[in-house]
Amino acid sequence: MSTSGIGGGLFSSFHGSRTSPFYGEDRAALSKAVSFPLRSSKPLRPSPIMKNVNEGKGIFAPVVVFTRNIIGKKRFNQLRGKAIALHSQVITEFCKTIGADGKQRQGLIRLAKKNGEKLGFLA
Numbered sequence: 001m002s003t004s005g006i007g008g009g010l011f012s013s014f015h016g017s018r019t020s021p022f023y024g025e026d027r028a029a030l031s032k033a034v035s036f037p038l039r040s041s042k043p044l045r046p047s048p049i050m051k052n053v054n055e056g057k058g059i060f061a062p063v064v065v066f067t068r069n070i071i072g073k074k075r076f077n078q079l080r081g082k083a084i085a086l087h088s089q090v091i092t093e094f095c096k097t098i099g100a101d102g103k104q105r106q107g108l109i110r111l112a113k114k115n116g117e118k119l120g121f122l123a
Helices: 024-033 061-071 073-098 102-119
Strands: none
Touching: 061 073, 073 102
C-alpha cells in the first residue's frame, strides 16, 4: 500500500480518500470513541461576580444592612460611593502631606478597602 497520493497529500487506500478517511462502521465507532463537547450559548464558566467574602460579617455589617434596607439599594450605593470617594480624597491629601508617591497612595487605598471589608462597611 502506498501512503503518498496524487499531489503529495498523505492518505491510505485502506481508509478511503484524503478528504474522508473513515466510512460506515469505522466512522461511527470513531465518533463514539472521540466525543467533543457541544457548544452552547451559555459560557462554560459563570462570569465572575464581585462579591465581598466577608459579607454579613464584621462589627458594622448589621448597621450597614439595616441602613440599606431602610433607604433602598440604589440610594445606599450612591451614598456609599460618595463616602468612598471622600475617603480616597482624604487618603490622597494625607499622602501629599507626608510626601508619599502614587504607588504608596494606591497601597493605602487598597488597605482601606480591606479594612472596610473586615469591619463590615462593605456588607
